[in-house]
Amino acid sequence: MARGDRKAGCYICCMTDPLLDLRDIHKSYADTPVLSGVSLSMQAGETLALTGESGSGKSTLLHLAGGLDQPDSGAILLQGHDIAAMDDAARAEARRNRVGLIFQQFNLVPSLTVAANVALQARLAGRHDPAFCETLAQRLGLSDLLARYPEQLSGGQQQRVAIARALAPRPALILADEPTGNLDEETGDVVLSLLLDLVADTGAGLLMVTHSQRLASRLSRRIHLSRGVLVRE
């Protein structure tokens, strides 16, 4: 796809196109390089763990992949469309329709119930499927919590709500930034298992940032970032 294609437009992608293709990404903050020529690609259905020490650029890479930020140079092809070259509105549309985001801090809307939080992105994308949301809630053990508000939930429960919200619009790519970072080991394992099961069921790709080699080992592929450079895959 042409880099100059600024609008998201029609997302017809070839079967051979990677789901996500990052090409020679450079990113600096206030003259401090954070990413220096990172390239990687992943296919649909693939689960990829991104590890690295603090400040290595993992979260920055994830934000760029999700269209939350723009690189200084390089291309980010999501299903063949260069989201790095898109304007703000087009990137928002790409996020809404193609990407599910899971944050370490959950980032639920505190004034909405669990049910409304789960359905939020699907409704924004115009693809709300109540039956699917119900299935997700059931599988994530949220069925009895749907009328509650986030502040009435434990950390593990909140993260399960965030996972349901990310999966509800059936995105092609799930980006998870240390999704178990705020949870104890046992709860973290349960949450990750659920996430991997659901990703496998929906056929989405998963790019997950984590500090934990143990958790990373449960994904199909691992890459390591050090000082803004991809050091091993």
Next chain:
Amino acid sequence: MLYTALSSLISHWRRRPGQLTMLAIGLALATALWSGVQAINAEARAAYDRAAATLGQDQLSRLVSATGRPVPTEDFIALRNAGYLVSPVISGELRDGNGRLRLLGIDPLTAPAAAQGPALDTEVDLAAFFTEPGLLLVDEATANGPLPDGIPPVVVSDGVPPAAAITDISTAARLLGQTDPSYLLVAPTQPFGLPPIAGATDLRIVAPNEANDISRLTDSFHLNLTAFGLLSFGVGLFIVNAAIGLAFEQRRATIRTLRALGTPLRTILLALGLELALIAIVAGLIGILLGYLIAAALMPGVAGTLRGLYGAEIEGVLAFSPYWALSALFITLLGAAAAAVQAMIRTAKMSLLAPAMPRAWAQASRRAITLQAAVAIVLFVVAAGLALFGQGLIAAFACLAALLIGAALTLPALMIIALKFIPGRTAFGEWVLADTRQQIPGLSLALMALLLALSANIGVSTMVGSFRTTFVGWLDQRLASELYVTASDPTEAALLMDAIRPDVDAILPIVSAELTLFDQPAEVFGVIDHPTYRQAWPLLAEDENPWDAVATGNAALINEQLARRENLSPGDILPLAGGLPIVGIYSDYGNPIGQAIISLGRFSETFPNVQPSRFAIRIDPSEAPAMASRLREEFGLPAEAVTNQDQVKAFSIAVFDQTFRVTGALNILTLGVAGIALLTSLLTLASLRLPQLAPLWAIGTTRARLAWVELARSLGLAVLTFLFALPVGLVLAWILLALVNVEAFGWRLPLSLFPGDWVRLFGLALLAAGLAALGPAVRLARMPPARLTQIFAQER
């Protein structure tokens, strides 16, 4: 997508109804005070328009006598004989102890169509109108109000101004004892071939509305009300701004999440705008209702003020106008938008990856405060320039606005400087001071609102107090006579006076006539030569022996209003009775129009038809009650026809107090709104300040002590604000007395100080600040420890 984003944002208010209430209260109060004042202004202006349209004054030219006397009937006949279409009108005031009525006697047979407009409709019995005793057409309120005794039957007719009656010219002539027309109405189209009417007579042509434009006279009062309404509106918007600012900070994470989930910024801004519009419409409707109630409550006071200050008659009731309601709603939306601009810009500029922690939302930088102070200095210079060189009422109000805005902008910087000079003494004290300095930017809007309310209060109450002191002193001097007697007619008056003359020290006739001076309505009094006047009428400017000159009949005294308006001074010629030199200027507080005093002899020559029916009686004060009783019993005068000095003074002071009741009410309302603004800001900060307070609690400061500190801090800031408001208020009072009053009313007053009022206001300010701080402080004192420990676990 828009609906989903909107419902996500709106859900915030469901969880925080108290905050929504604050926002709605701010908008409703701002709307109420502004729209209430606008409703009052609109009602009064409608009344002026009705008055202006009476007898087609807004469309028809008039012919008046150049001397200010009635138009000789021969002149009218000559003009009619020459073929000119002119119509006579006799106007004057009927007044007795029961009530007063302005009479307008017309000749329906010759009156131009425009002059008969709203009054003489098809429902009036014309036969009864023309024949004795005649009919008086009045509006409904006048018909139901107190009317003078002995008047013909009244008929309610739309379009007659308040406190006025339209009748046949013969009826008016009989009731007023005047045969010559007061003026002639000129038909807009004259018969073809006649030369212009101006060349056919010595009478002077007055253009439509030129002579009796009450709306121009009252502009200053309405400008004053509008200024108060605007001040209250601004103070109300401070509340809205604080509430919206808080909501923005609380929803920062939600907005970021929505954007991360793919909601375009435009959609979020649109949703925020729609949400605000929705709240503004609901709050605006409440505000309109409140505004109507406020206006309806103030309307009788306003009517009293306008009557007392300007002689303008408006009805004391308020009609509901959909146009007014819609314009108020529009203003609410506009105000809400203005208050939300800052939050909207922040939303638009917010980075998608910005940290979600609620930072001290209103923490303006030191640079911003310095910039504010610099702008304030410029405004002070502008205010000084306007005070020294400005002319007109607009310049006076602009001076006032520049001073107030400048003072408000300086406040945060002055507070920070003042706090630097307060010693901390202990580590805890140092923390309190440092923390207070850090909070000032967040509280600055509310403190500015408090400053504006306090300054306005001090300024206006000093102005009213100074006015009252001067007025009461002036009354004590002016009302020197012991008794005032009103007879039913000049004949009875003459009989009465002859009978009591041997038993009193002096009888001073009170006789006056209305006329036009310098194209403005005015009145002239005839006085006899008596020491009472020399002693009781202090003159502001005078020639040598002015009263002697007046006594000769060849000189006049004028009031301060006329002198200032026409820039007259002793030595100038007054165009009255063929031209009289002015020999003195006297203060005449409370009188809306120009006034002149000439000798009784000269008065009788100029106005031969006017005979005195009121008298002031000089008598030994100890004999005054007996004389009053004698007049009532022996001559059968009604109780209200004989009044003593104290009664007149009490009545005058009651009129004065009524005049400024509206101002007092608006003052209190503005202070109340400022108190709510402070409460909103404190609530805002209380919810954002826990991260700063929790560590102090953790290291051993009790919640109760922290709560006391919060309360004491608010009171301390209120004290500082009051100390700053005091000089600002006094300068404001000076501007009101020396600039606004002179421009608006035509008199200048000395500035008096009322420390007792300041103490009362200081107490009120502390009460407002204390009440505002109490809720958040109590909540902090009772906060469960678990809530505070959460702070350490939460994202910061």
